[in-house]
Amino acid sequence: MSSIERQNLIMKRLKETELPIKGSDFAKKTNVSRQVIVQDVSILKAKNEPIIATSQGYMLIKHQPDKHVKQSVIVCKHTPEQTEEELNCLVDHGVTVRDVIVEHAVYGDLTASVMVSNRAEVTQFVTRIKETNATYLSTLTEGIHLHTLEADTQEKIDAACKELEKAGILVQ
Structure with missing residues (x-):
């Protein structure tokens, strides 16, 4: 799987869930090291994708203006x-x-x-x-x-x- 394909997969999976996804889970799914996933996420962040790394894994910041929060x-x-x-x-x-x-x-x-x-x-x-x-x-x-x-x-x-x-x- 190419880096573009991995990055597309990362974005697709992050958009589909509200829960964090561990870098190691992405690594297993794509048969690469976790460090390769860290690099892919860094590239996505440099492209202004709203990804954050938490202690539970990667999440997408979903900009939803919630006036109630x-x-x-x-x-x-x-x-x-x-x-x-x-x-x-x-x-x-x-x-x-x-x-x-x-x-x-x-x-x-x-x-x-x-x-x-x-x-x-x-x-x-x-x-x-x-x-x-x-x-x-x-x-x-x-x-x-x-x-x-x-x-x-x-x-x-x-x-x-x-x-x-x-x-x-x-x-x-």
Whole structure:
């Protein structure tokens, strides 16, 4: 299968689902290495395809202007060991954590997709960090980081923030 055919397959599959698809799944389907898929996705991104890489796999950002979705950016500070507590607090209130943002001294703002909406996704995210020996971006900034949150009501975001504040995680 040529790179164009793989890229077309990647786009077709991403358009057909709301769920993330792992690079390794694309690799098995096309009989290439995961690194080849990473390269194909990079080429697609360079062609302005709205693909994001999450801890669960690749997703297509579907631009649907939903006036009912509320969005907020919050500032948090905690240890790496408190990450799961933080994320569970947010998703338990019906909030989706879209990303994490840290301010790097050289690169400026670094943003990484998180995309967790429930405890199972939080567990998968934290497990993946541990399995790969990756470090949380917040370790670059002594625990200070931002999250973009989404929910269907502002009340859900507010309730989650109150709980984070009680836990000493939210920075006011």
